[in-house]
Structure formats: structure tokens, C-alpha cells
Amino acid sequence: MCDALKEECGVFGVYNFDGHTDAANIIYYGLYALQHRGQESCGIAVNDSETVIYHKDMGLVPEVFNDIMLNHLKGSMGIGHVRSSTGNAAFRENAQPLVSKYKKGSLTIAHNGNIINAADLRKEFEDNGAIFQTTNDAEVIAYLIARERLKTHSIEEAVANSVPYLKGSFSLVVMSPKKLLAVRDPWGFRPLCFGKTEHSYIFSSETCGLDAVDAKYICDLRPGEIITVDKDGVRHDARHCSDKRKMCIFEYIYFARPDSIIEGISVYDSRIEAGRQLAIEHPVDADLVIAVPDSGIDAAIGYSKESGIPYDIGLIKNRYIGRTFIQPTQQQRVRAVKIKLNALKNTIQGKRVVVVDDSIVRGTTSNHIVQMIRDAGAAQVHMRISSPPFLYPCFFGTDIPSQDSLIAVQNSVEETRKIIGADSLGYLSLENLWKTLGKRRDHCDACFSGRYPMDVPFVSKEDIKSE
Ligand code: SF4
Incomplete structure (x- = not known):
């Protein structure tokens, strides 16, 4: 039991492909399985015929949600989030998923990770008139995707165009009016996997979330990979995949649940x-x-x-x-x-x-x-x-x-x-x-070795060992 480490965040996404509207129930069980990744706040947002309804609050999954609430959240796709604050303070406003509206409709995001250049991006957007309501990196990411969406013809192009602007770690699930996307940063710091049940495609931070809803594991998202699910099926976008691979080694030591398998390695083993x-x-x-x-x-x-x-x-x-x-x-x-x-x-x-x-x-x-x-x-x-x-x-x-x-x-x-x-x-x-x-020898071990996979703030150059 670490004396300063709080768990980070967990994300979960569901796309029902045969008209079922019970996405919230599936997300509830998925978040329950991911509770170890964050106990401060949680939330579920579902899409009901392109209208997003959501509920989020401080507390554990069973404290925030009950049958009445889940019955109200009717929708065929949705995303969920469990959170512990790291850099950001523990405010209700910072609970996720983050639900935004813009010119192209709704944009809903759940994020696990930390964007190192979030403050720079936020400043750039604010200098151009943007107003933010939270201190979340997720809101900066949402603003970035929305900006890129206005320049492109699809949400997946907007997400793909946003990736190079983001420095740091992000495992995201993103919901647009008609599509569900998941994306992992090009280093793959945080885990994210993809599975399928009889009626749904599922994204989950860990395989224990897939197990909780009887989903069959399909794959881990590759670092940099974007997967899009919509009425036409599943599309994998590998344009940002690279050999940068730096999965967090501490996921295996502490963060992940022992019954999860991450990138083919059993956490328990x-x-x-x-x-x-x-x-x-x-x-x-x-x-x-x-x-x-x-x-x-x-x-x-x-x-x-x-x-x-x-x-x-x-x-x-x-x-x-x-x-x-x-x-x-x-x-x-x-x-x-x-x-x-x-x-x-x-x-x-x-x-x-x-x-x-x-x-x-x-x-x-x-x-x-x-x-x-x-x-x-x-x-x-x-x-x-x-x-x-x-x-x-x-x-x-x-x-x-x-x-x-x-x-x-x-x-x-x-x-x-x-x-x-x-x-x-x-x-x-x-x-x-x-x-x-x-x-394997391609994980991040920077907190032990000082070998950071990218330039980081606040650590003097002489303290950082090169890769
Ligand atoms: S190995 Fe350490 S420095 Fe690297 S991502 Fe994990 S906790 Fe952070």
C-alpha cells in the first residue's frame, strides 16, 4: 500500500450495435470493475438518439448510481469514467465524462492520463477567446478535437489530427452523436483494450472491465492507435502508431488489478x-x-x-x-x-x-x-x-x-x-x-531510472538520464 499514490483513472465505453438501450447498465458494471483506478468521482454519459444524458458526482460507483438513475440513462452507446485527481484538485466540476456541445453537435470525453502541455494549450485557446469550466485536461482535449473537427469531414479525422498536439499520456474514449472512438497516446503509457459481447463493442482501461460484462477480449489498442465504432462497423487507424512504446511499468506493480492482462502480460504473474x-x-x-x-x-x-x-x-x-x-x-x-x-x-x-x-x-x-x-x-x-x-x-x-x-x-x-x-x-x-x-524491455520506468521518454518539466537536465 503506497503512502502517497492514489490510483489514477479508468475509462469505459460501450457501443450497442443491435438497438439495445442498456449501455448505462453495462458501463456501471464496467466501472465497478475499474473502481480500483479511481475512487474520488465517477460518471456515465449515454447517447439516446443523438441526445447525450449523463450523471456524475463525487463518490464510489455504487454511491453515485442506483437503479432509478441507471433506468433514466437510456441510450445505445455511452462512456464512463472513474477518477482520482492527480495534478487537478478534487472538484465535482472535474468529474468525467466531460460533456460539451459545439457546432457539430455533442462531444463527450473520458480521459486517463496527464497532458504535459495542457497549460500551454489552454493558454493558447484562452488567448483566442475560449472559456473553460474545469481544470481538467479532458476539457483542453475536447476543445482541441472540436477545433480540428471544424477543419475536417469526420470526428475520426479530428481526433487523429489532434493527437500530434498532445504531449503526455492519454487513453481516451470519445463519443460523438453517431460514433464511439478510443485512442491511446503514441507511447501507450496507460492501458486500453477492446472487446465484444453478443450485442456490444466495449472499450475498457483493463481486461477486468471486459470480464465484468462478459466481453470477449479482441485486442489492446496499440500505442497511437485509434479505433472507431459506428453503424458501419469497426475501423482501426494506425497512422500515429510507432515504435515509441512506453507502457507504464508501475501498472504491473501497483495500479492494475491482478486479474487483468495488459499487452499480453498477466499482472498477477x-x-x-x-x-x-x-x-x-x-x-x-x-x-x-x-x-x-x-x-x-x-x-x-x-x-x-x-x-x-x-x-x-x-x-x-x-x-x-x-x-x-x-x-x-x-x-x-x-x-x-x-x-x-x-x-x-x-x-x-x-x-x-x-x-x-x-x-x-x-x-x-x-x-x-x-x-x-x-x-x-x-x-x-x-x-x-x-x-x-x-x-x-x-x-x-x-x-x-x-x-x-x-x-x-x-x-x-x-x-x-x-x-x-x-x-x-x-x-x-x-x-x-x-x-x-x-x-519486454520497452516500458516506461522513469520514476525509478530518470529515463523519461520525452522532455518533462521541473526536472533539471543533469538529473535526467537519456534513453
Ligand atoms: S513508470 Fe513511473 S514515471 Fe513512467 S508512467 Fe509509470 S509511474 Fe509514471
């Missing part, structure tokens, strides 16, 4: 392998392996399998915590740890415990967890982390903060061990992290 590699790299004499739930569980099982040290449940997570505890201040995060987790004393008492977590950001949470395990009677506490130390911020849609906040920037591993109060501390090395993804 990669986490088990991370645990195995961690056990090889940082062995220790111990009696018990436990996990920080939930994202440390798979790596802890892997550590146990490789080391032969028994795995058991040692920390219990309170599963009934809503957005109240997904809060941005340090004080709130500290309090949240005590409410979120509790130790199983009978399991831990007298044992030399290996506790596996996915990452350490600021170190505050790790310190509380180690203390909690000691208070439960552990003889020793050995912290193992299934990713390398965070040394650089992320600019591509996650909340890995500035270097000032990253404990590993200011402190050596030994200093960090002392701060969190563990008997030993071991991080998975970057070299061994790569082994968890098989032969």
Missing part, C-alpha cells in the same frame, strides 16, 4: 515473479511472510514460494473505506493507516516476519506498518519492496510526487530502514524488475 526475484535478491532468515494488502499480496506469495518461508495473512484491511480516506494531506494519510489496517496478533506474535509491500514513497505508512507489526509481538520485522526506490516524479498521470517528498531521494536504503524502523529493508532492483515482464 508479473507480481508473483517480482516476489520471487525479491526473495532471490534479498533473502532473510524468517518464520513468516505477510503482505501489506492488497497490492503486496501477490509479491508476498511469490516471495514465500521462492524462499520456502510460509505465507500467512498478518494484516487485515478494512474493506469498507470509501473516498473519505482517499485524501491528499499527510495528516489524513497517517490517520487512514490506522483505520485501514490492523495486525493479526496470533499469527505474528514471536515470529520473525517478512512484510512485503509494493513501494515506499514518503515512508510514513511503512513506519506505521512496521510499528503495528512490532506492537503485535513480532520478534523481527524485515521489510521487502517489490519495486525499486522512487527517485523521480511521474508526469504521466500518476501521483508520484516531487523529489522533495520521495524518501529514497534524500536517504540511503540504510537511512530509510532506520526511519521506517525495520530490522532490514530490501528493494527489488530495476534489473530484476525487468525480469518480471519476460523479454
